[in-house]
Amino acid sequence: EVQLVESGGGFVQPGGSRRLSCVASGFPFSNYEMSWVRQAPGKGLEWVSYISSGGTSIYYADSVRGRFTISRDNVKNSLFLQMTTLRAEDTAVYYCARGVGGHDYGTNAFDIWGQGTMVTVSS
Amino acid sequence: DIVMTQSPDSLALSLGERATINCKSSQSVLYSSNKRNYLTWYQQKPGQPPKMLIYWASTRESGVPDRFSGAGSGTDFTLTISSLQAEDVAVYYCQQYYSSPPTFGQGTKVEIK
Numbered sequence: 001e002v003q004l005v006e007s008g009g010g011f012v013q014p015g016g017s018r019r020l021s022c023v024a025s026g027f028p029f030s031n032y033e034m035s036w037v038r039q040a041p042g043k044g045l046e047w048v049s050y051i052s053s054g055g056t057s058i059y060y061a062d063s064v065r066g067r068f069t070i071s072r073d074n075v076k077n078s079l080f081l082q083m084t085t086l087r088a089e090d091t092a093v094y095y096c097a098r099g100v101g102g103h104d105y106g107t108n109a110f111d112i113w114g115q116g117t118m119v120t121v122s123s
Numbered sequence: 124d125i126v127m128t129q130s131p132d133s134l135a136l137s138l139g140e141r142a143t144i145n146c147k148s149s150q151s152v153l154y155s156s157n158k159r160n161y162l163t164w165y166q167q168k169p170g171q172p173p174k175m176l177i178y179w180a181s182t183r184e185s186g187v188p189d190r191f192s193g194a195g196s197g198t199d200f201t202l203t204i205s206s207l208q209a210e211d212v213a214v215y216y217c218q219q220y221y222s223s224p225p226t227f228g229q230g231t232k233v234e235i236k
Binding site: 044059113 | 154156157161163165167171172173174175178179184216218223224225226227229230
């Protein structure tokens with residue numbers, strides 16, 4: 001079964017850090033581009049970050065650039081998001097998503113999504 | 124960034140009725156080299172992650188019922204549910220993947236009247 005499972009969410013104080021993980025199974029992880037997409041409570045979807053299949057091309061949304069770092073371990077079929085200097089507006093469910101269909105780096109639709117992990121930034 | 128605008132924000136229809144959701148992009152998402160529209164539709168039910176329904180603007184994902192169809196080209200797109208079922212209650216999002224960053228519409232909530 002093709003699956004993405006996120007972990008690492010929780011409560012964190014403003015200015016704090018958190019590391020999210022996503023483990024893939026059921027498909028050749030190293031062949032696929034991956035992204036993190038978030039959804040604030042009651043709001044829509046916001047793309048956060050992208051990483052190419054080999055990890056050499058990386059993009060970030062303006063709202064997180066300089067604070068978040070995406071990475072992957074193709075041996076362990078894992079995707080990561082290191083989040084620092086967290087703000088209240090980063091409170092959201094964070095999804096990892098498999099990218100497909102792009103004609104250039106950073107341009108993907110998302111055909112497989114994890115269940116998400118909730119990050120709450122509050123004092 | 125390409126701005127995606129959906130309309131309406133919500134709609135309530137009776138079972139069996141036709142639902143039409145519109146999505147407009149601030150610039151064309153038609154790639155001239157392959158004549159493909161880089162536009163996808165997702166369905167998100169409460170408490171669940173989004174699920175891809177349609178890609179390339181009009182190609183149904185495997186396993187998606189044929190009552191769902193996508194149309195349009197360039198900057199104007201529609202998602203149609205030909206006969207609304209109870210299990211179609213959800214929020215629907217369009218997304219462009221023509222250029223980075225990929226961007227989503229604000230969502231359209233579909234309910235049963």
